[in-house]
Structure formats: structure tokens, C-alpha cells
Amino acid sequence: MNKVFAFIFIAAVICSGLTDAEDICSLExxxxxxxxxxxxxxxxxxxNKCKLxxxxxxxxxxxxxxxxxxxxxxxVKQ
Structure with missing residues (x-):
């Protein structure tokens, strides 16, 4: 049971990190x-560029x- 919770927690952390990156990149x-x-x-x-x-x-x-x-x-999306 603890392994299931650990897996869910790790998956949530990974997914939230991806969402944060998308949110950051969509900001003006x-x-x-x-x-x-x-x-x-x-x-x-x-x-799709980074600029000064x-x-x-x-x-x-x-x-x-x-x-x-x-x-x-x-x-930047490749």
C-alpha cells in the first residue's frame, strides 16, 4: 500500500513540474x-524563441x- 502512495506522490510531483514549466513559458x-x-x-x-x-x-x-x-x-519546443 505504501508503494502505491509513493508512486502517486511521485507522479503528482512530476506532472506538477511539467505544468509549471508550461505556465511559465506562457507568461508575457x-x-x-x-x-x-x-x-x-x-x-x-x-x-518559439528566447530573446533579451x-x-x-x-x-x-x-x-x-x-x-x-x-x-x-x-x-523552446524543438
């Missing part, structure tokens, strides 16, 4: 109201990656 990039200018990468779903954008340093969202590689790995 958001610079936020702060005035810093950090160069970050965001995924643009209409182009200016992040202000606060109140952005999860579609905000420090490297192109992180963005591509998380979002």
Missing part, C-alpha cells in the same frame, strides 16, 4: 516597475531567465 515577459536594467532572457511563445529583455529588478514574473540556455531548456 514583465519588466516590473523598478528602474534597474538587468538584461535577462524571456520566452516569446508566438515566435530589460528586467527592472522587482515585480516581474517567472518568464525571466539569467541565461539563454536556461530559457531554451525550459521553454
Amino acid at each position: 515577459p514583465r519588466s516590473g516597475p523598478c528602474r534597474a536594467e538587468f538584461l535577462r532572457y524571456a520566452y516569446y511563445s508566438e515566435e 529583455f530589460g528586467y527592472g529588478g522587482c515585480d516581474g514574473n517567472a518568464n525571466n531567465f539569467e541565461t539563454m540556455g536556461e530559457c531554451v531548456k525550459a521553454c
